[in-house]
Amino acid sequence: LTLTEALDALPKVELHCHVEGTMRPATVVELATRAGLPLPTTDVTELYTYNSLDEFLTVFWLVQSTLTTRDDWARLGYESVLDAAAHGRVYAELFFTPARHLAAGSALGDIVAGLSEGLAAAETETGSVAMLIADVDRAFGPSAGVAMVEDLVRLRRAGAPGVERVLGVGMDSTERGVDPASFADAYRLAARHGLRRTGHQGENSPPTAIATLVDVLGAERVDHGLSLVDDPELMTRFAAERIPLTVCPNSNIRIANAFPALADHPYPAMRAGGLLATLNTDDPALTDLDLGYEYASVATAFDYSFDDMVAIALDGVTASWLPDDDARALR
Ligand code: ADE
Ligand code: ZN
Known part of the structure; x- marks a missing residue:
């Protein structure tokens, strides 16, 4: 068994993966055709091209x-789930970001019920479990965020089908020019109703925005958190408090163009600094990644041993929102 094969087979947890970013190219083309939605090209190698986070977000x-x-x-x-299970993923907390669909008249209850049904079917087939995180889309503004959380709270109260799979809320999309504090109402509402909270920050925003996410919005985890390395004091605090980061090194190269090559990524500095820095793919289908490759490429780029990688996988369990008994069973 090579290291790559062993890491592909290693049971892994993933906490930063957008379910829409896992859509098979062939499925995109098929659904677009059925919906009568013109695609700029049906050649998916062309479809999935971008040179910045903002260009990526358009795709x-x-x-x-x-x-x-x-x-x-x-x-x-x-x-x-089928695609992720093939690369050793046994548990995930998957983002979905319904703002666009809600604005177009879809019901959150239908989205949650549909997703949940598909996840359950794949779980039966593979044993790989996926829970959900409902992400606020920053591009739609703070009041759409509050409305989504209100919708979610209503579904929970009604015991709507599949809603038990939604563990909490997050926030994604563009960071540039957006003050995370403007989403405080949505996060406060989520906290009051017992929803867990995470959020994308520090992908291309400064460390002050990461501090705001945690201290003003009460986020329990930070998605990306890359710019933390620019503020050693804040980094020390995050290490001491074991605030989890869901880092996506290959995505940062391919989507955000943050570094010329994987070897230039600060992931080892984050780990060495004591951060609970987990490893994730972000949008694997759109970036031609999978979780096995994410582990193998990081191990190779930073000369990590198999045991180092097992420690990273275990940090994924620690950073997850699994109940203690389930987390213990996974270890
Ligand atoms: N939505 C999907 N992928 C994203 C990313 N990397 N950053 C922000 N929003 C996203
Ligand atoms: Zn993301």
Whole structure:
């Protein structure tokens, strides 16, 4: 067994993966055709091209817009887990970002029910479990964020189908020019109703924005958190408090163009600084990644041993929102 094969087979947890970003290219084309949605090209190698986070988000939004029916979401959830299970993922907390669909008239209840149905079917087939995190889309503004959380709270109160799979809320999309504090109402509402909280920050925003996410919005985890390395004092605090980061090194190269090569990524500095820095793919289908490759490429780039990588995988369990008994069983 090579290191790459061993890391592909290693049971892994993933905490930063957008379910829409896992959509198979062939499924995008099929759903777009059925929805009568013109694609700029049906050659997916061309479809998935971008040179910055903002350009990437335009592609991501196009992929999202192909999802129109409850069955589309079910299919996405099903294929997503099948593909990840093939690379050793045993547990995930997957983002979905419904702002675009809610604005177009979809019901959150249909999206949650569809996704959940697909995830459950794939779980039965593979044993790989996926829970959900409902992300606020910053591009739609703070009041759309509050409305989504209100919707979610209503579904929970009604015991709507599949809603038990939604563990909490997050926030993604563009960071530039957005003050995370403007989303405080949505996060306060989520906290009051017992929802867990995370958020994308520090992918291309400064460390002050990461501090705001945690201290003003009460986020329990930070997605990316890359710019933390620019503030050694804040980094020391995050290490001491064991605030989890869901880091996506290959995505930072391929999507954000943050570094010329993987070897230039500060992931080893984050680990060496004592941060609970987990390893994740972000949008694997759109970036031609999988979790096995994420582990193998990081091990190779930074000369990590198999045991180092097992420690990273175990940190994923620690950073997860699994109940203690389930987390213990996974270890
Ligand atoms: N949505 C999907 N992928 C994202 C990323 N890397 N950053 C922000 N929003 C996203
Ligand atoms: Zn992300």
